[in-house]
Amino acid sequence: MLNKEKEFSKVILCEYLLSMEGEDGKVKQNQMIVIEKNKIQFVGPVSNPLPKAKEVIRLNNHLVCPGLINTHTHLPMVLFRGLGDHLTLKGWLEEIIFPLEKKMINPDFIRVGTELALLELIKNGITTVCDMYFHTPVMAEVFESYGLRGLLAVDMLSSFSDWKEDLDSLCNQYGKENQRVYPAIACHAPYTCEPDLLKLSAEESEKRKIPIAIHVAETEWEVSEIKKRYGKTPVAHLKDCGVIGPHCVFVHCVHLSEDDINIMAETNTPLSYNPESNMKLSSGVAPILKALEKGIVVGMGTDGAASNNDLNLFTEMDTGAKLQKLKNPDKTIEAKDIFSMVTSSAAKVLGLSHRIGKIQTGFFADIIALDLNHPNLYPRNNLLNHLVYSASGREVDFLMCHGKVLMKDSEIQGVDEFRIYAEAELMRKTFFQ
Amino acid sequence: MLNKEKEFSKVILCEYLLSMEGEDGKVKQNQMIVIEKNKIQFVGPVSNPLPKAKEVIRLNNHLVCPGLINTHTHLPMVLFRGLGDHLTLKGWLEEIIFPLEKKMINPDFIRVGTELALLELIKNGITTVCDMYFHTPVMAEVFESYGLRGLLAVDMLSSFSDWKEDLDSLCNQYGKENQRVYPAIACHAPYTCEPDLLKLSAEESEKRKIPIAIHVAETEWEVSEIKKRYGKTPVAHLKDCGVIGPHCVFVHCVHLSEDDINIMAETNTPLSYNPESNMKLSSGVAPILKALEKGIVVGMGTDGAASNNDLNLFTEMDTGAKLQKLKNPDKTIEAKDIFSMVTSSAAKVLGLSHRIGKIQTGFFADIIALDLNHPNLYPRNNLLNHLVYSASGREVDFLMCHGKVLMKDSEIQGVDEFRIYAEAELMRKTFFQ
Numbered sequence: 030m031l032n033k034e035k036e037f038s039k040v041i042l043c044e045y046l047l048s049m050e051g052e053d054g055k056v057k058q059n060q061m062i063v064i065e066k067n068k069i070q071f072v073g074p075v076s077n078p079l080p081k082a083k084e085v086i087r088l089n090n091h092l093v094c095p096g097l098i099n100t101h102t103h104l105p106m107v108l109f110r111g112l113g114d115h116l117t118l119k120g121w122l123e124e125i126i127f128p129l130e131k132k133m134i135n136p137d138f139i140r141v142g143t144e145l146a147l148l149e150l151i152k153n154g155i156t157t158v159c160d161m162y163f164h165t166p167v168m169a170e171v172f173e174s175y176g177l178r179g180l181l182a183v184d185m186l187s188s189f190s191d192w193k194e195d196l197d198s199l200c201n202q203y204g205k206e207n208q209r210v211y212p213a214i215a216c217h218a219p220y221t222c223e224p225d226l227l228k229l230s231a232e233e234s235e236k237r238k239i240p241i242a243i244h245v246a247e248t249e250w251e252v253s254e255i256k257k258r259y260g261k262t263p264v265a266h267l268k269d270c271g272v273i274g275p276h277c278v279f280v281h282c283v284h285l286s287e288d289d290i291n292i293m294a295e296t297n298t299p300l301s302y303n304p305e306s307n308m309k310l311s312s313g314v315a316p317i318l319k320a321l322e323k324g325i326v327v328g329m330g331t332d333g334a335a336s337n338n339d340l341n342l343f344t345e346m347d348t349g350a351k352l353q354k355l356k357n358p359d360k361t362i363e364a365k366d367i368f369s370m371v372t373s374s375a376a377k378v379l380g381l382s383h384r385i386g387k388i389q390t391g392f393f394a395d396i397i398a399l400d401l402n403h404p405n406l407y408p409r410n411n412l413l414n415h416l417v418y419s420a421s422g423r424e425v426d427f428l429m430c431h432g433k434v435l436m437k438d439s440e441i442q443g444v445d446e447f448r449i450y451a452e453a454e455l456m457r458k459t460f461f462q
Numbered sequence: 463m464l465n466k467e468k469e470f471s472k473v474i475l476c477e478y479l480l481s482m483e484g485e486d487g488k489v490k491q492n493q494m495i496v497i498e499k500n501k502i503q504f505v506g507p508v509s510n511p512l513p514k515a516k517e518v519i520r521l522n523n524h525l526v527c528p529g530l531i532n533t534h535t536h537l538p539m540v541l542f543r544g545l546g547d548h549l550t551l552k553g554w555l556e557e558i559i560f561p562l563e564k565k566m567i568n569p570d571f572i573r574v575g576t577e578l579a580l581l582e583l584i585k586n587g588i589t590t591v592c593d594m595y596f597h598t599p600v601m602a603e604v605f606e607s608y609g610l611r612g613l614l615a616v617d618m619l620s621s622f623s624d625w626k627e628d629l630d631s632l633c634n635q636y637g638k639e640n641q642r643v644y645p646a647i648a649c650h651a652p653y654t655c656e657p658d659l660l661k662l663s664a665e666e667s668e669k670r671k672i673p674i675a676i677h678v679a680e681t682e683w684e685v686s687e688i689k690k691r692y693g694k695t696p697v698a699h700l701k702d703c704g705v706i707g708p709h710c711v712f713v714h715c716v717h718l719s720e721d722d723i724n725i726m727a728e729t730n731t732p733l734s735y736n737p738e739s740n741m742k743l744s745s746g747v748a749p750i751l752k753a754l755e756k757g758i759v760v761g762m763g764t765d766g767a768a769s770n771n772d773l774n775l776f777t778e779m780d781t782g783a784k785l786q787k788l789k790n791p792d793k794t795i796e797a798k799d800i801f802s803m804v805t806s807s808a809a810k811v812l813g814l815s816h817r818i819g820k821i822q823t824g825f826f827a828d829i830i831a832l833d834l835n836h837p838n839l840y841p842r843n844n845l846l847n848h849l850v851y852s853a854s855g856r857e858v859d860f861l862m863c864h865g866k867v868l869m870k871d872s873e874i875q876g877v878d879e880f881r882i883y884a885e886a887e888l889m890r891k892t893f894f895q
Binding site: 107116148305308310350423450456 | 772835893
């Protein structure tokens with residue numbers, strides 16, 4: 030029961046609410062969300078009188094749902110957006126990305142890239158990401174100032190800074206209860222990380238109680254390379270190195286054997302599905318329905334914008350669902366299962382299912398709303414299906430993270446977008462000098 | 463040379479212009495477009511002084527390009543958006559769409575559906591569509607009043623009205639020079655239209671000098687069914703029935719043999735590529751790169767919103783390009799070739815390449831502009847790639863068709879959107895009564 034005398038921070042009145050509390054994808058009408066500081070205190074039918082609150086936010090003609098969770102990104106790569114789009118993976122990496130990274134990566138590049146990326150995330154309704162890139166402490170500062178939530182994974186292979194120093198810095202400063210930045214470890218891939226480094230990562234992960242994110246079985250080449258080196262698949266190899274389990278985010282998993290799927294299921298290792306990147310780089314189609322059948326937890330990710338080319342989970346849901354329909358003509362795919370890949374299941378992937386991914390009492394107040402007055406959301410035959418197959422991201426005009434309103438009436442609060450655009454352009458002008 | 467004394471209708475000043483005049487995808491800066499009534503009189507560098515004009519439209523920080531062309535739609539099906547999305551083609555058609563069509567199709571349904579669809583088209587920068595549905599003269603009236611351009615194909619199989627009457631009515635009223643509605647013939651598919659009807663359609667098409675649109679080789683089932691009935695592939699069968707050639711729009715073409723591709727190339731029969739619908743209905747991946755190699759003209763289409771679920775050629779380009787990358791890992795795909803599938807090549811598909819698809823002197827003034835101040839369009843590494851892989855449609859805030867401004871600052875001119883939304887909702891409430 031809500032305390033009738035207490036004045037809460039905020040009450041949100043929702044004409045339509047998709048809380049994902051029961052993970053059933055049900056939309057309820059005329060609901061209210063009561064928020065105290067950064068947490069949800071109550072979710073239920075609108076009461077009369079309303080609870081006392083410092084601010085009442087009325088979202089008429091809106092669909093309110095949990096802030097979306099992007100389980101795999103390389104945010105600062107937004108600055109490489111649109112480069113080498115005609116190339117396939119090898120040429121794209123070797124001719125474009127690696128030389129540019131070698132030249133460009135420094136704390137300023139990371140700051141500008143992260144700022145530009147966060148604008149895009151907010152406008153697309155994303156409140157949490159799991160990121161792997163460089164100079165992670167710089168990214169953490171930007172997340173702190175913008176108000177978004179991020180698992181920021183320190184690259185164990187980075188040549189730009191010392192992983193131990195970065196990890197110590199993040200672990201000292203962040204990861205505490207009620208913070209929004211969570212330290213994590215990034216191992217690039219089984220073919221770039223030697224077994225000793227993988228084992229060390231597993232030890233660090235266990236010691237510090239933080240997750241590991243790693244690209245796994247992205248290409249056929251990787252699978253055959255790992256088999257050549259170690260006589261087993263990437264998943265089996267990672268298991269042997271101790272990089273396996275519910276704290277490990279296995280990204281891509283395009284080329285999994287039946288045994289790989291069984292290993293991941295038995296060890297409760299979650300999977301990050303990145304359909305658009307896998308298509309764009311000609312990698313293949315991940316066996317998502319098989320993984321789900323075996324009980325593997327699946328979240329979606331956009332990957333970096335340089336191989337996507339956006340940070341938009343609405344279009345990712347649409348494409349990801351359709352790609353599975355193409356791969357599995359005889360199976361039924363429910364929109365609720367796709368939507369959970371960017372909300373409740375995505376939270377499980379990141380080990381945060383007790384705090385985010387649902388609009389539920391005790392959870393962090395990470396909430397977005399879509400303005401339903403867009404032609405592509407009419408008629409309202411099925412709002413959940415519209416979220417997955419019709420919404421493009423433009424409909425999100427309200428975003429709250431950790432109880433703070435970051436976007437209202439489509440305006441990002443307290444950020445000068447034009448300053449960031451200008452800085453991104455200045456950065457671009459140095460790429461080809 | 464422009465007449466310096468003459469006062470033109472409009473001058474558009476473009477900071478960035480992608481005219482597609484040379485079909486090379488080149489973006490030029492500081493260009494002007496001079497418009498007289500419904501036609502483009504001049505395209506070139508901004509002059510000083512400017513030509514005299516009744517209205518000067520300054521599109522700073524915008525990318526101006528030709529209005530997009532959607533080569534395959536069933537517009538009124540927007541009203542069925544979001545129904546049966548978990549089903550595959552057979553169940554979706556038989557359990558959901560056919561019974562609803564039988565119950566719902568009448569002129570009022572067609573009017574409301576077309577109005578709702580046109581809002582969505584305008585907001586996504588689409589100025590021309592090729593549509594197949596029912597009560598085509600009703601659709602024509604809506605096109606007339608909204609100001610968009612449409613090839614409206616009369617269904618030869620319609621049980622809702624008489625095809626000859628509808629076709630006579632359209633041909634008498636429309637299709638003249640400087641009009642925006644073009645009559646066409648729709649044959650549903652080789653498996654639903656008997657050979658006699660196909661031959662009759664070919665005759666009517668020749669007599670009236672209007673195009674034929676037809677679904678071809680959409681599913682494996684169709685190919686085997688046609689082989690069983692006629693001992694040949696759908697393409698070969700259509701050739702025998704006279705439904706082949708540059709005036710025929712072959713839609714889908716997912717399952718083409720080498721011979722089919724050769725027949726289409728030899729007869730200059732164009733292809734409408736509908737990647738999102740083909741994925742959603744588990745149909746397969748059309749062999750677009752092979753078709754292009756043989757010189758077949760390819761345009762894109764969204765298909766009806768009920769199997770997509772939107773009318774958005776930006777997301778269609780993105781998905782369509784990625785789907786070909788997935789199918790053809792060893793090939794290079796240029797963004798200009800994808801963009802031409804919604805502009806210059808799409809105009810060729812519809813037999814209108816002398817009038818639309820490019821911003822060029824003598825062409826109709828069908829012009830859109832994207833506001834570049836969106837985070838997903840920064841940095842400006844490659845604006846053409848951004849159009850194909852990053853834009854989501856929300857960036858389009860200006861649209862002109864046939865010389866008339868239909869959307870400005872994201873506001874559709876002279877239309878009460880809320881009236882249409884309300885009518886769409888009223889229509890929905892009758893679906894399941």
